[in-house]
Amino acid sequence: EMTFLIVDTPSPYNAIVGRPGLNLMEAIVSTRHLLMKYPTRFGVGEARGDQQVARQCYKTAILEKGNDKVLPIANVELRGDVEPEHPQPIEDVIQVPLAEGDTERVFQVGSQLGEVEKGELITFLQNNKYVFAWSAEEVPRISPNVMVHKLSVDPMRPPTRQKKRNFSPERQQTIAEEVSKLLQVGFIREVHYSDWLANPILVKKANGKWRMCINFTDLNKACPKDHFPLPKIDLLVDTT
Template sequence: MEPLFKQRRKNQDMFFNEEDARGVKQPDNDPLVITLTIEGFNTKRILVDNGSSTDIMYLPAFQQLKLDPGRLRPFDSPLFSFSRDRVYPKGILTLKVTIGIYPKQLTHQLDFLVVDCPSSYNVIIGRPTLNRWKAATSTYCLKVRFPTEDDVGEVKGDQVLARECYQAVLAAKENHTWTIEKEKEDKVEALEAVEPVKGETAKMMRIGTTLSPEMRTKLIQFLKENLDVFAWSHEDMPDISRQVIQHELNVDPGRKPIQQRRQVFALEQSQAITDEVNKLLQAGFIREVYYPEWLANIVLVKKVNGKWRMYVDFTDLNKACPKDSFPPA
C-alpha cells in the first residue's frame, strides 16, 4: 500500500497510510487534540495547530497545574488572532513537556505564552514545538509522529474530545491561531480615513494609503454608489422574510427543560446589558416575552477596547439541540 505522506528525519521514515486511519470515524474534519505530560501532569485538551506561530497555555490550565506565578517572565508583544483580535499575554514561562510513551518519547523544555481569554482548550501547540520535535502531523489519521532515539514515536488524537471542543469553539466563536506581532518595520502601512460620505461623519470608510490616485478615486466612487449595502447600526439590518429563509431548532422532545439559575451582574455590566438590549429592541431584533424564568442567561465578555460584548448562554439548549452538519435535504 502506498503511503499517503512520508517524511525522513535522522534516517527514520515517518509516514501515514490507510492503516493509521483505522478507528477514526469518517468523514473526518476534526481538529487534532492530544494529551501531553506537562510538569509531570497528564494534560488533556491540547490542540495541535500548524497555523499558530507560538505555543499558548490558557490561564485556567496554568492555574489548574498550580504553577508558581513567579515563574512568569514579562512578554510585551501582543498576540493577534486570525480575526485580528489583540491579546496581551500574562507572561512567558518554560515548562517540561513529554510527548509519547516510553521508550519512544521526547522530553523538552518548552516556552509557553500564558493568555487570559476564554478557550475550550488548555494548550495550543504551534509550529515552534512541532519543528523542535521534527514532527509530522496527519489530521486525516489524527496522529502526530516524531523521531526518537528508539525509532519513531506517535501520539493519537482523541476524536471524541476533539469534537466536543470544536462544538464549544463554534458556540463561543473562539480564536486559537495566534501570531506574535512583528517589528514595526514589518507592519502593514497604516490606513487612512476617507472624506465623510454625504456629510454624515458616522458613515466613514477607510482605505489603504498605497493606492494609486486613479484607483483611489474609483474606489471612493464605488463605495459612495453602494453606500446602502453597509450596515452602520442595528436599524440598517432589517429582518429577513420567512419566505426567503427560516431557521428552526431541532430540539430533542425527550429532553427535559432545564431552568438556569439567575445571574446577578455588577453595576457596570448591568448598564452594558441595558444599552445593548435597548439597541436590539429599537432595531426590532428582539421583543419582550412573559416567561423570563425559562430564558437563558446573559454572558458578558470584555473586549480589548474595554467595552462589553454580550452573548447568551445556550449551553443547555445546545445539549438538547446538537448541531447537525449534514441535515436532510
C-alpha cells in the same frame, strides 16, 4: 493506498476517515439515507450509519469516567493579559466621507492608488452606499418567505430554566443597555412565561468594554448534533 495516523489515546471510534480518504475510495455518501457506497474487488461495498450509535459515541467522547465535564464560564476571560495584535494597513489611508459633511461615516482608501483608480473607487463606493450598514438599525431584515431558522429541539427533553444570576451594578447596566438596544432594532422581542430561560454572560473585550453573550448550554444539549457538518474550505480544496 491510504495512510492512517495512529494515535495512542482512548476514543469511541475505531477510525476516522476524512474527505480526502473518501475521495481516494471513490465513495458516494448520502446523508439523507445514512449510507455510503464504494467500489471493491467483489462489487459495491456499503457502510450504513446509525444516529443512535453516533449519538452514543458522541456522549462517550465528552464523558470522563461517567461524569460530565463542566467548564466554568461565568467569569471567563478570553484574552487575559495578552493584547491581541490587530492587522494594520501596509500604506497610509485616506478618510473619504460617505456624504459631504459626514465625519462619522467614512471609507478608507489607499493613498498609493492612482488618481484615476482612486476617483473610480470613491465614486463606486458612494454610489453603492446603501449596501453598507453603519448601525444595527440599518441592518436589513430577511423575509420569512426567503429563509427561516428553526431549532431542532429534542421533544423528549424537558425545558430548562436556569436560576437567575446576580451581577454587579456595572454589569447590570451593560446588560440593560444591550437588551434595550436589541429591543429597539427589533432583533429580539419580549416573551411572557417562557419555557426556556438562560442567563447572560459578560466577557471583557480588548478595548475594555463588555460583550454580552447568552449561556445556551442547556439548550444546546437538547438540540441533536449534526453528525455531517459542512466541510471545511481546506478539505474542499484538497479534494478538487
